[in-house]
Amino acid sequence: MAETFISLILSNKLSELDALTRGLEQFGAAAGLSTKCIFELSLAMEELFSNIVAHGYPENTDHWIRIHISRKQEMLIIRLEDEGVPFDPNLADIPDISCSVENRKIGGLGVHLIKHLMNDIVYKRCGNRNILILKKFLAAS
Amino acid sequence: MEIIEQKHDKYYFFKLNGRLDSNTSLGFEKKLFEAIKDGSTRMVIDFEDLDYISSAGLRVILKATKDLKRSEGTLILCSMQDYVKEVFEISGFDTFLPIVASRTEAISRVSG
Numbered sequence: 148m149a150e151t152f153i154s155l156i157l158s159n160k161l162s163e164l165d166a167l168t169r170g171l172e173q174f175g176a177a178a179g180l181s182t183k184c185i186f187e188l189s190l191a192m193e194e195l196f197s198n199i200v201a202h203g204y205p206e207n208t209d210h211w212i213r214i215h216i217s218r219k220q221e222m223l224i225i226r227l228e229d230e231g232v233p234f235d236p237n238l239a240d241i242p243d244i245s246c247s248v249e250n251r252k253i254g255g256l257g258v259h260l261i262k263h264l265m266n267d268i269v270y271k272r273c274g275n276r277n278i279l280i281l282k283k284f285l286a287a288s
Numbered sequence: 289m290e291i292i293e294q295k296h297d298k299y300y301f302f303k304l305n306g307r308l309d310s311n312t313s314l315g316f317e318k319k320l321f322e323a324i325k326d327g328s329t330r331m332v333i334d335f336e337d338l339d340y341i342s343s344a345g346l347r348v349i350l351k352a353t354k355d356l357k358r359s360e361g362t363l364i365l366c367s368m369q370d371y372v373k374e375v376f377e378i379s380g381f382d383t384f385l386p387i388v389a390s391r392t393e394a395i396s397r398v399s400g
Contacts, residue, residue, distance in 0.1 A: 183370075190340070248350075254347070257342075259379065
């Protein structure tokens with residue numbers, strides 16, 4: 148079966164978010180994803196990307212973020228690579244989402260959303276690079 | 289993203305069009321907090337034409353909710369698309385924020 152994929156190389160700037168969104172919409176159309184699935188993919192990717200932009204490079208220097216997404220039958224496989232500070236979303240604090248609004252913390256929601264939207268998240272640190280492999284089952288969404 | 293604003297006697301009304309993401313949420317935050325600073329405590333945000341929201345957008349809504357709570361104000365959201373509503377539910381925001389089906393319902397609640 149044919150494999151549809153997209154490769155993006157983005158700079159660690161929020162202004163690249165539009166390019167990411169456009170890329171994902173084109174990929175979604177080519178891969179035959181539902182509108183809901185494209186929405187969820189966009190959301191997870193924005194959270195990952197904006198996390199790297201905000202926290203990956205405390206010294207504020209320019210770097211590349213590499214993204215590869217492919218559809219293999221009923222599964223999306225996302226590979227995200229950056230050279231920022233080590234960050235494993237699996238180990239990140241999850242906000243308490245059942246507490247009162249007064250006690251709700253602003254922040255931490257991004258990782259919570261990523262975990263909800265993806266079925267599998269594997270993190271590896273290879274040299275100075277973070278490598279994240281995420282899987283999303285299409286039947287599940 | 290387009291932001292339409294209307295100042296009414298009893299409430300302040302926003303209508304969002306497009307995507308509320310890491311890029312656009314800052315502009316919306318500015319407008320929302322300008323209205324709060326101006327003394328508006330009862331707000332309606334119409335999501336009918338909003339196609340997308342990320343945690344950056346949720347953060348603005350949470351900040352405003354906390355702020356309005358302190359001044360005994362109200363924030364009501366209405367006419368949300370299903371995917372957008374799901375993001376509020378996953379995040380648990382539906383437990384403290386009134387999300388109603390229509391603009392008419394939101395306005396009647398906020399003016400009552």
